[in-house]
Amino acid sequence: MEKKIMLTGDRPTGKLHIGHYFGSLKNRVKMQNEVDECYILVADVQALTDNFNNPEKVRKNVREVVIDYLSVGIDPEKATIYLQSMIPEVAELTVFYSNLVTIARLERNPTVKTEIAQKKEIFGESVTYGFLGYPVSQAADITAFDATIVPVGEDQLPLIEQCREIVRKFNSIYGEILREPEAYLSQTKRIKGLDGNEKMGKSLGNAIYLSDSEEEITSKVMSAVTDPNRIRKDDKGNPEVCMVAYYHNLFSSKDEYETACKECKEGCRGCVACKKQLAKNISEYLRPIREKRKYYEEHPELVDEILIKGTEKAREKAKNVMLKVKEAMKLDYFKE
Ligand code: TRP
Numbered sequence: 664m665e666k667k668i669m670l671t672g673d674r675p676t677g678k679l680h681i682g683h684y685f686g687s688l689k690n691r692v693k694m695q696n697e698v699d700e701c702y703i704l705v706a707d708v709q710a711l712t713d714n715f716n717n718p719e720k721v722r723k724n725v726r727e728v729v730i731d732y733l734s735v736g737i738d739p740e741k742a743t744i745y746l747q748s749m750i751p752e753v754a755e756l757t758v759f760y761s762n763l764v765t766i767a768r769l770e771r772n773p774t775v776k777t778e779i780a781q782k783k784e785i786f787g788e789s790v791t792y793g794f795l796g797y798p799v800s801q802a803a804d805i806t807a808f809d810a811t812i813v814p815v816g817e818d819q820l821p822l823i824e825q826c827r828e829i830v831r832k833f834n835s836i837y838g839e840i841l842r843e844p845e846a847y848l849s850q851t852k853r854i855k856g857l858d859g860n861e862k863m864g865k866s867l868g869n870a871i872y873l874s875d876s877e878e879e880i881t882s883k884v885m886s887a888v889t890d891p892n893r894i895r896k897d898d899k900g901n902p903e904v905c906m907v908a909y910y911h912n913l914f915s916s917k918d919e920y921e922t923a924c925k926e927c928k929e930g931c932r933g934c935v936a937c938k939k940q941l942a943k944n945i946s947e948y949l950r951p952i953r954e955k956r957k958y959y960e961e962h963p964e965l966v967d968e969i970l971i972k973g974t975e976k977a978r979e980k981a982k983n984v985m986l987k988v989k990e991a992m993k994l995d996y997f998k999e
């Protein structure tokens with residue numbers, strides 16, 4: 664049977680939040696047990712495509728992201744966590760693949776299009792070659808490991824599609840060397856921000872981080888958006904439009920959630936008490952993650968060791984794939 668090789672990762676541009684937890688991390692923790700090989704990359708080179716002017720930010724967040732991975736339960740014995748910039752084969756593949764993609768096709772990529780529109784403050788009217796081409800480098804990330812399964816969010820689907828196109832083109836010219844990966848849309852869901860925004864993110868200021876202290880969690884929950892029509896405590900409320908109720912559903916027991924909704928609708932629950940209960944539950948929920956996080960923060964040498972080992976292992980794998988690619992492309996000079 665064909666080996667199941669999973670590969671996915673994140674750009675290290677900030678600490679990870681509960682949106683990442685429900686949207687991808689939880690799923691990775693589960694999947695690491697279900698595949699034959701599992702690679703999780705810290706995409707520092709990709710992070711530079713839209714942070715080229717801020718290398719400190721990327722560098723600083725590499726360790727944060729690895730600590731987040733370890734704290735949620737990604738097990739370095741099962742998953743190989745590695746640094747993208749230390750796999751030169753990926754950069755080489757990116758150059759080779761760049762001949763197989765047209766500029767027009769990249770400009771049509773919906774993920775790239777959306778991001779360019781969001782990043783006007785970085786690019787102005789003219790987008791860099793590197794950013795426009797990052798789908799090519801992402802195709803290299805995936806194929807350098809012979810990955811078959813790529814768990815991603817919906818917004819990343821066009822990148823996987825573009826990778827599949829590159830693979831088909833490569834194989835039609837140089838022979839059947841590369842494998843077409845499948846995108847895997849996890850069953851876990853995207854969660855809204857504290858302000859009700861569909862997306863949770865640092866720039867929106869509506870996220871709870873895995874690293875947040877109990878005090879930070881409480882103060883953020885206190886500022887969450889509630890039913891705007893509810894002014895006095897005995898006004899009848901609508902939990903469906905309240906972010907506090909939305910989060911009770913994720914972090915509180917079923918019983919607590921149902922009671923909150925019922926009392927809110929009847930007008931016999933104060934929003935402040937409701938929020939305090941939620942803050943306590945989120946805090947409890949994240950406690951084990953926070954504690955593991957603290958442990959790794961105090962032992963940076965352990966984190967480095969995991970990243971170095973993972974990167975060494977990843978490099979061996981990518982080297983093997985590269986040998987096949989170079990042979991197929993008639994670039995295997997000077998072999999004895
Ligand atoms: N594009 C992904 C993100 O922005 C990160 C990433 C880089 C990735 N290379 C990848 C994801 C390869 C899956 C597979 O989060």
Ligand code: SF4
Pocket residue numbers: 889890893900901902905906907908923924927928932933934935937938
């Ligand atoms: Fe929201 Fe709770 Fe206030 Fe109802 S009582 S509006 S659920 S915070």
